[in-house]
Amino acid sequence: MRHFLEFEKPIAELEGKIEELRRTTDAGGIDVAEEVGKLRDKAETLLRQTYAKLSPWQKTLVARHPERPKAMDYVRALVAEFMPLAGDRAFADDAAVVAGLGRFRGHAVAVLGTEKGRDTESRVQHNFGMARPEGYRKARRVMELAGRFGLPILSFVDTAGAFPGIEAEARGQAEAIARSIEAGLEAPVPFVATIIGEGGSGGAIALAAADRILMLEHAVYSVISPEGCASILWRDAAQAPTAAEALRMTAEDLRKLALVDAVVPEPLGGAHRDPAAMMAAVGDKVWSVLEPLLALDGATLRARRREKFLEMGRAGVV
Amino acid sequence: MNWITDWALPKIKGLIGTSREVPDNLWHKCPACEQMIFHRDLERNLHVCPSCGHHMRLSAQGRIKATLDEGWSRIELPKAPADPLRFRDQRRYSERLKDAQTKTAMDDAVVVAQGAIEGRKVVVAAFEFSFLGGSMGAGVGEALVTAAKLAVLQDAPLIVFTASGGARMQEGTISLMQMPRTVIATRLVKEAGLPFIVVLCDPTTGGVTASFAMLGDIQIAEPGALIGFAGARVIEQTVREKLPEGFQRAEYLLEHGILDMVVKRHEMRATLGRLISLLREKLPPEPAEPAPELVALPAPEPAEATEPAKPA
Numbered sequence: 001m002r003h004f005l006e007f008e009k010p011i012a013e014l015e016g017k018i019e020e021l022r023r024t025t026d027a028g029g030i031d032v033a034e035e036v037g038k039l040r041d042k043a044e045t046l047l048r049q050t051y052a053k054l055s056p057w058q059k060t061l062v063a064r065h066p067e068r069p070k071a072m073d074y075v076r077a078l079v080a081e082f083m084p085l086a087g088d089r090a091f092a093d094d095a096a097v098v099a100g101l102g103r104f105r106g107h108a109v110a111v112l113g114t115e116k117g118r119d120t121e122s123r124v125q126h127n128f129g130m131a132r133p134e135g136y137r138k139a140r141r142v143m144e145l146a147g148r149f150g151l152p153i154l155s156f157v158d159t160a161g162a163f164p165g166i167e168a169e170a171r172g173q174a175e176a177i178a179r180s181i182e183a184g185l186e187a188p189v190p191f192v193a194t195i196i197g198e199g200g201s202g203g204a205i206a207l208a209a210a211d212r213i214l215m216l217e218h219a220v221y222s223v224i225s226p227e228g229c230a231s232i233l234w235r236d237a238a239q240a241p242t243a244a245e246a247l248r249m250t251a252e253d254l255r256k257l258a259l260v261d262a263v264v265p266e267p268l269g270g271a272h273r274d275p276a277a278m279m280a281a282v283g284d285k286v287w288s289v290l291e292p293l294l295a296l297d298g299a300t301l302r303a304r305r306r307e308k309f310l311e312m313g314r315a316g317v318v
Numbered sequence: 319m320n321w322i323t324d325w326a327l328p329k330i331k332g333l334i335g336t337s338r339e340v341p342d343n344l345w346h347k348c349p350a351c352e353q354m355i356f357h358r359d360l361e362r363n364l365h366v367c368p369s370c371g372h373h374m375r376l377s378a379q380g381r382i383k384a385t386l387d388e389g390w391s392r393i394e395l396p397k398a399p400a401d402p403l404r405f406r407d408q409r410r411y412s413e414r415l416k417d418a419q420t421k422t423a424m425d426d427a428v429v430v431a432q433g434a435i436e437g438r439k440v441v442v443a444a445f446e447f448s449f450l451g452g453s454m455g456a457g458v459g460e461a462l463v464t465a466a467k468l469a470v471l472q473d474a475p476l477i478v479f480t481a482s483g484g485a486r487m488q489e490g491t492i493s494l495m496q497m498p499r500t501v502i503a504t505r506l507v508k509e510a511g512l513p514f515i516v517v518l519c520d521p522t523t524g525g526v527t528a529s530f531a532m533l534g535d536i537q538i539a540e541p542g543a544l545i546g547f548a549g550a551r552v553i554e555q556t557v558r559e560k561l562p563e564g565f566q567r568a569e570y571l572l573e574h575g576i577l578d579m580v581v582k583r584h585e586m587r588a589t590l591g592r593l594i595s596l597l598r599e600k601l602p603p604e605p606a607e608p609a610p611e612l613v614a615l616p617a618p619e620p621a622e623a624t625e626p627a628k629p630a
Contacts (some may be wrong), residue, residue, distance in 0.1 A: 169566060171574070
């Protein structure tokens with residue numbers, strides 16, 4: 001059973017009807033192939049129309065879609081010989097951040113991701129993609145390892161943000177994030193980050209201080225969730241759709257603001273309708289931006305990465 | 319309202335520096351002990367309550383004055399694009415910004431100054447919490463990058479006094495990008511072999527703690543300062559637990575290994591002076607006067623377990 005979002009209701013109804021008709025046919029009833037064909041065209045048109053003009057809030061819902069491919073899905077699809085690595089060497093292993101080594105198009109790489117999980121059990125195991133300090137410390141450790149061995153870094157970001165907890169604060173959540181950002185900026189190797197779903201604030205930038213930042217068409221990337229922003233600035237979490245609009249958190253907006261380098265188009269109806277095509281498209285795009293970086297030495301990469309971030313949002317500085 | 323009241327008057331006020339307004343209240347109540355304090359006494363005491371020692375918030379200008387030797391100068395900062403997203407909540411961000419600018423006679427929430435501490439040159443950046451909660455947008459990021467470059471140019475340590483609610487939401491993802499930008503600023507200072515010292519003041523939270531403010535060579539905080547990443551309310555709602563006593567206060571962070579020291583405001587200047595001397599002067603400078611005794615607050619004793627642990 002496909003999971004439909006609230007605004008997809010008309011599409012869900014049409015697809016339900018198609019399914020019903022098909023079952024009638026299979027059961028030996030009257031042939032309704034023509035009818036099904038017509039409905040199918042109608043459903044596709046509706047899907048196309050709906051997804052062509054998704055509001056920022058609707059995109060937020062698509063970005064959080066439970067069936068959307070998650071970080072480990074990309075790793076499994078794109079990285080061969082994957083060897084997971086664990087632990088921050090100080091306190092624990094945080095499963096909200098996945099890390100490891102593998103091969104991407106033949107090149108040995110280090111891989112990082114924030115993993116939300118796909119069912120209740122794995123969601124709990126990965127803490128819904130909200131990392132604790134140990135997760136960011138693991139990320140930092142693996143980025144430093146990648147630097148020592150000249151391995152490019154690929155990250156897949158999908159998180160509501162860093163975990164807000166008592167223990168997380170006690171163990172230095174802020175410091176862990178700051179060091180992870182620093183490790184990304186300092187890495188003497190190519191670093192490509194892809195925002196695959198939710199790019200939630202500090203927990204996202206911790207794994208995205210990269211040479212190239214890619215974003216999926218319906219992904220969102222913001223300093224605060226629309227709900228959080230609405231409850232602070234509007235004093236009403238129900239204003240989240242308005243806040244989503246104001247925050248300019250969509251891939252298209254962020255491309256215009258030159259905060260992301262490229263937008264990867266999604267299959268019709270979102271990544272969750274054709275995960276295999278989505279993951280293949282991400283692989284192609286990552287490779288197309290990574291390949292030219294492979295020729296650059298560490299000092300050049302680092303210097304250009306700094307320049308890139310220092311220039312961000314600076315248009316018009318006098 | 320016209321351009322004179324909107325633009326010219328604040329500018330002139332800013333240039334004169336003293337707005338000559340009569341304080342509406344000559345007496346302040348200490349929020350901790352509720353003692354009434356005459357405003358001059360409070361100022362003279364660096365906004366520390368004379369009766370209970372509670373550290374109240376201090377303006378950016380006040381911090382710089384209390385830290386640097388006479389003769390310091392404020393640095394002109396590059397102007398970042400105002401309101402890049404044309405953000406509007408219940409009010410326009412551009413209006414909120416203008417109000418804050420008028421109220422504080424500042425362009426944004428950070429003042430940068432160059433000067434000296436006990437004769438040793440330094441660059442200081444100080445946050446103004448009353449400017450939109452000291453929030454970090456492009457203007458603040460630009461101020462910190464400028465301060466870092468100036469420190470390198472002047473061969474001077476960089477000291478940042480923070481007081482910030484975090485990222486400036488009204489600048490969206492641009493404000494998020496100030497995290498890597500300010501981290502780069504810290505790298506510039508450190509790579510030049512210069513000390514980067516952070517003084518965390520009440521309150522410092524969110525994207526400011528999760529970037530440059532946790533990357534000091536030395537991490538100092540003022541007593542009682544609220545310092546953390548996530549807000550207390552968000553944490554309470556998430557974990558559905560009562561927060562421990564003193565949670566996210568300077569002393570709690572010291573106990574948890576996140577700070578080097580908690581230093582009283584009256585001892586801040588001398589502490590910074592000695593730290594810079596120790597980090598940069600391999601041999602003591604020609605003795606002029608005996609150094610003053612410094613008292614850093616020790617880590618609080620654990621409530622129970624007064625018995626020293628026996629070696630295994």
